[in-house]
Amino acid sequence: MTSRDSGTRTRKAPTERRQEIVRAAALVGLAEGLECITLRRVADELGVQPGLVSHYFPAADALVAEAFTSATGAELDGLLPEEPAGPGHETPLSTLRRFFVLIASTEFDNVSKLWLNARHLSRYRPVLRDHVVEQELLWCRRVETLIAAGTGARLFHCENPWEAAVHILVAIDGSSAYINTSADARTAPIADLARTVAERELGLPPDTLATP
Template sequence: MSSTSSRPRTRKAPAERAAEIVAAATAIAREQGPSALTLRAVAERAGVASGLVAHYQPSMDDLVARVYADLVDEEVRDVEGVVGAVADPGARLGALIDTLMDGEREELTVVWVEGWAMARRNDALARAVRAQMERWQTLVESIIEDGCRAGAFSTTEPGEVAWQLIGMIDGLNAQSLSRGTDTTRFAARTARAAEALVGAAPGSVPIPT
């Protein structure tokens, strides 16, 4: 008599399965950008059926927004740690520019660029993009305000200057991504432009070497 045996199937807890699906989607977005997030792609990465992904994530728009917010939140926290370790306002601004233009955040640049484009057709993502942009605004504006209080900066428009500086950095990173060039060579120039924008003495916004 012959017998057959089958491998026992392990049923995972809903919370564990849901976390695995989000982790799979996050890995795809980090590697390929949020535009690569499809039901099939997430299912293949998670090793489950597409129907199971749809069960735990019935709205792909919401999943894209969740993954985008998580990735950008991770980046903001990392940069907050970098600038928070520096006391001098000028050096803090220099550290911000350096870490955002050091060429090590290309994956996140793709997330940002694709997120902006996709947000036009995804309301949940649009809300996530605006929320994260406001976090960047708050971070940069707080550095500039600290510099003004310390007498290192003299601008009377820290909010507008923060917005312009973020736009400069984002634009250069996006252009470098499209051109396939190294954005680090623009860090020193951006620091000099930042000095003019915040009203700081020349050389007071150093780029770490």
């Protein structure tokens, strides 16, 4: 927790200050859960008065929702960059292979927990629900675009990229559903589940998307 500084502060532009608040809230959500994001907690993390945070976010639910979007959006850009494949870039096949290598690691466990947390809370928080649905669709479209590009380049064999994207993401989410309770027990049996689903959906030979 950051202690408040009684010295003179540099006045930040509204956009910069708002982004700073959202980033701080996202870090709290990733480390401890979305329930722990409160206006006072975020103010303490930034070393400012709660009134400053409430000036930008009068309702905590709006801050929780934006923190979720910030964290999961950053994850998506890290796993599946939006830039199209081309000369000097990864191919759709190599991008997808890298994607499955990354999600099989523990690096993104906190984000998997955040998704599970958000889907539970969205039952009671309409603002958060809207953000969760928006992010789900964004993820599906990003995967669909990658599959369509690979199919057009004859790297994949897929008649319905959208349907394949949904199946792949459901397999990933299903694999993450037990992350809070029995991660150790379920890791080995389902470690390759999402990858093998993707290979089947894209008409690829077994282990094509495995680590080279």
